[in-house]
Amino acid sequence: MLFSRVRGLPVLAPGHGGRLGTVRALTVDAASGRVTHVRVRRGWPRGETVIALGAVDAVGPDGLVVRAPGGRPPRTPHRDLLGSRVLTECGEERGTVLDAAFDPADGRIEAVLTTSGEVPASRLLGLGDHALVVRTGRAHHL
Template identity: 55%
Template sequence: MMLFTEVRGLPVLAPEPAGSGPLGTVSSLTVDVGSGSVSHVRFRGGRFGREQALPWDAVDTVGPGAVHLRSAAAPESVPSHHDLPSHHDLLGHRVLVDTGTEHGTVLDVAFDTRTARVLALFTTHGELPADRLLGLGEYALVVRAG
């Protein structure tokens, strides 16, 4: 298990033969709320420091020192945070319960680095189990009442 805040800032490394250095550093992880798992690793790097994304299945391992890729998969350039509605960063997002009440903001997210499965969300109002995720948009993360 790892926290999103532990992964943010890690170098993204291509496999040994292809990589002569980091491709960039992790800026965020994208969560697919429907499956309850991390779908993409977003990172900044390259010549212009633009944000890029790689699907989770391109990741070999995530450890305390780096995110290692399986292959030299070509990253997708991410034009803008708002142009991709399925790519909202959970950290700092407002949390709303489906009953209409607020549940603070997301401080961190725990996930399994092998399966990419989200395990729990830590908010300013306490811990939420991942199976309560309903939807994620620009305004808020919506969770099922417990």
């Protein structure tokens, strides 16, 4: 499933009052190549809640169904993957992230789609405030 198709979907918690809000973003641990949390916009003034991907029972084109409405925020800060600059470990510019494909069952990122082409998840190194860092796939520069 694509990140862009998940954004804006309703988040439902049938045992906890129905609709919680809408998906604002997905939190990614680039080093492990996985989506770890779903960030849910609950509307003003309630703000945002964070739900661990493990608490999501189903993901489909009509929405997400979760077991519990809230959770412990991730230990690492949230950074949006979509729109991030892409740099190699050598500092070379490789475009901007347009979208990413992931497996909603386990959160595994399959590929990152950039303005310079597709980057396999096996090349992801880290995601920070400045950029998504990827392996070049060739020998390091000296």
